[in-house]
Amino acid sequence: MKKLYSLTTIHIMLISLNAHTTNYNETVASKLELLAFEPEQSCFSFYHDLFNEYYGGVNIGNVGDFNGLVANCQALFE
Amino acid sequence: MNFLFSHNGTLKIILCLIFFGFFSSLFSQTKYYKVTYYISEIKLHGSIDNLDEKGKRFTEQVINRAKDVNYILTTSKEYSYFESENVLSKVNEYSQEHMQLILAKRFASFNEKVYSNFKKDSIVFFRNLGGQDYVVKRKGYVFNWKIKKETKKILGYDAMKAEGRYFDIITKEDFVVEAWFIPTIPIQSGPDIFMGLPGLIAEVNLKGAVVTVDKIEPLVSVKIKKVDESKAMTQQEFESLVGNLNKKMENYIED
Numbered sequence: 001m002k003k004l005y006s007l008t009t010i011h012i013m014l015i016s017l018n019a020h021t022t023n024y025n026e027t028v029a030s031k032l033e034l035l036a037f038e039p040e041q042s043c044f045s046f047y048h049d050l051f052n053e054y055y056g057g058v059n060i061g062n063v064g065d066f067n068g069l070v071a072n073c074q075a076l077f078e
Numbered sequence: 079m080n081f082l083f084s085h086n087g088t089l090k091i092i093l094c095l096i097f098f099g100f101f102s103s104l105f106s107q108t109k110y111y112k113v114t115y116y117i118s119e120i121k122l123h124g125s126i127d128n129l130d131e132k133g134k135r136f137t138e139q140v141i142n143r144a145k146d147v148n149y150i151l152t153t154s155k156e157y158s159y160f161e162s163e164n165v166l167s168k169v170n171e172y173s174q175e176h177m178q179l180i181l182a183k184r185f186a187s188f189n190e191k192v193y194s195n196f197k198k199d200s201i202v203f204f205r206n207l208g209g210q211d212y213v214v215k216r217k218g219y220v221f222n223w224k225i226k227k228e229t230k231k232i233l234g235y236d237a238m239k240a241e242g243r244y245f246d247i248i249t250k251e252d253f254v255v256e257a258w259f260i261p262t263i264p265i266q267s268g269p270d271i272f273m274g275l276p277g278l279i280a281e282v283n284l285k286g287a288v289v290t291v292d293k294i295e296p297l298v299s300v301k302i303k304k305v306d307e308s309k310a311m312t313q314q315e316f317e318s319l320v321g322n323l324n325k326k327m328e329n330y331i332e333d
Contacts, residue, residue, distance in 0.1 A: 049133060053124035055184060055286065060323040061248045064209030065180050076172050 043073035110297040113151040113278065114163075115269050117144040119288035120185040136178070143175065144182035148292065152302050153267040153278075159303040160270060161191040185287040188270040193305040194218065196266060196273075202307045203271065205316075207248075208323055213306075216313035219244055219271050221255065232280040233291055235260045240275055247320050256283035263294070 047070050051058050058066050126137050148163040162183065169175045190204040190211070202215045221242030228239040237258040245252050257268065259277040268279025269289050280291040311319070 046133070049129060050137070050181065053122055053126070053128055053133075053137075054181065055187075056123040056249075059249060060207050060320065060327055061187065061205075062184055063327075064206050065184055067209060069177050069180060072172055072177060076174075 043070050043078055047073065110152070110154050110300040110302070111263065111265065111267075111278065112293075112295040112297055112300065113153065113267075113291055114293040114295075115149040115151065115289050116292045117147045117182060117186055117287050118281075118290040120144050120182065121286050121288075123286070136174075139174070140178045140181045143178040144185065144287070147179060147182050147186075149186075149188065149269055149289065151267060151269060152300055153265055154300075154302060155265055156195070156197050157302045158194045158196075158267040158273070159191070159305075160188075160194075160267075162188065186270075186284060186289055187286055188289075191305060192270055193303070193307075194267070194273060201271065202305050202310055204305070207320065212316065212319070213310040214313060214316045215307050215310035216316075218274060221272070221274060223257070223275055225275075230258065232258060232260070233294060235262065235280065235294075237280050238277070242272075244271075247317055248324075250324070251285075253285055257281065 047066060048058070051062065051066055055062055120141055122137075126134055129137060146165055148165065149160065150163055151158060151160045153159075165179055166176060169179065190206060192204075193202045194200070196218075199218050200215060201218050202213065205212050205214060221244055223240045223242045226239040226241060230237055230239075237260050240257045240259060242255050242257065243252060244255065255272065257272060257275060257279050258281040259268070259275040259279045261277040263278040264276060265278045266275060267273050268275070269282055272279055272282050278291075278294070280294075282289050
């Protein structure tokens with residue numbers, strides 16, 4: 001569970017680190033919106049499992065897609 | 079009767095000469111190519127057997143969907159521009175098809191766009207890291223290609239095999255890449271960052287996918303798209319950024 005919580009916060013951390021190149025406030029606000037879900041929800045674990053089997057896990061290259069997919073999945077099914 | 083046969087034979091030879099003459103003149107004028115690639119095979123890092131029933135069904139759909147992911151390369155001997163065809167805009171953002179296309183695209187792990195200037199040995203690529211887009215300008219990758227003896231037909235062209243190596247700074251892994259190139263199309267382009275062979279790359283066998291040429295269109299003229307590189311970071315800056323992001327991610331996963 002701790003790991004799941006950690007993963008949900010990774011993107012926020014990455015955005016903070018990258019903020020110097022773009023409009024900081026706008027980016028963080030939009031990404032926080034995307035991350036507004038409960039970590040124990042099934043869309044998160046569904047995609048987490050897929051990313052592990054497909055690409056060997058979530059990394060900095062695919063975390064953007066991961067967050068977008070979870071958010072879209074929730075909009076559809078949860 | 080004999081006369082008719084011999085007459086027909088002569089006619090056939092003349093028609094063949096006209097046909098070959100037409101095509102050789104077309105190819106001699108050819109300075110540009112529009113090349114379409116598709117994901118011909120995806121390779122899972124793990125196994126589909128580790129997924130539940132819902133995951134297995136979904137994965138089969140992702141594998142089928144991969145064939146719809148196309149990439150377009152426009153190239154001359156001097157420049158090239160590569161990007162994925164915008165299939166995502168054609169489907170509803172909240173549909174399963176959209177989600178599956180995103181997953182399928184990720185297997186090739188290509189950059190969003192790549193512009194190459196072969197004369198200056200430079201490339202500009204657009205990469206999304208952590209949900210953020212970056213532009214990087216650097217020298218062309220060095221793959222240390224080794225040309226092998228194996229050949230095969232791809233789209234009717236004779237293609238030769240080559241093997242190269244490169245280090246992926248994002249996953250911090252050294253990869254072997256297998257490429258099949260067409261010596262009769264003497265253009266050093268290929269999909270994404272893969273280039274530098276004495277012929278157009280028709281297929282690349284990567285860690286996560288095999289990407290194969292679907293169509294090669296010789297063109298007499300075409301405008302090769304240029305990219306805005308005014309905000310491009312250097313390779314050194316990019317490596318430093320990737321290092322920082324990776325460190326942050328590792329720390330979080332360890333915690």
